[in-house]
Amino acid sequence: MLNLLKANNEYKLKRYKKGKNTAIISYILIIGPLIALSMNSGEDKTEFGSFHVRQGLGLTITFVxxxxxLSNFSIPMATISMWIFISLLSFYGLYTASRGESCPLPLLGSIFQKFFKTI
Structure with a gap:
């Protein structure tokens, strides 16, 4: 029984490690979600990786x-606020991915999960 639990934990750890790289890469704005999406396909697909790909893709679309x-307006305060907002969300996502957690991003994370549920 103990060997079975140990083998199961090793399997989960291996799956987590495989998805962790995908999860971290997904928070690199613009190109990261595309790379992570290709890494998280076929046999290598993990739920942990898919969760963070959805978050990273939503964050990139929000950023763009x-x-x-904001590019239509010359309001530096609005542009700086957008950069701070996106940076904080990106660092939060990167932090949760590196810790192995599947926490949605504040404010927008649950929307991203619903919108990109097919990924």
């Missing part, structure tokens, strides 16, 4: 959308 909207 806000950037395009």
């Amino acid at each position: 959308t806000l950037g395009l909207m």
Whole structure:
């Protein structure tokens, strides 16, 4: 019985380690989610990796959308606020991924999970 539990824990640890690289890469804005999406396909797909790919992809789309909207205006305070907001969310996601946790990003994470549920 003890050997079975040990083998099961080793299997979970191996799956977690495989998904951890994908999870961390997914928070590199713009190109990261695309790389992580290709890493998390086929036999290598893990639920942990998929969770963070959805979060990273949503964060990148939010970054691009806000950037395009704010580029029409010359308001430095709004641009700086957007950068701070995206940076904080990205660092939070990176922190949770490196700790092996599947915590959604504050404010937007649950929306990203629902919107990208097929990934």
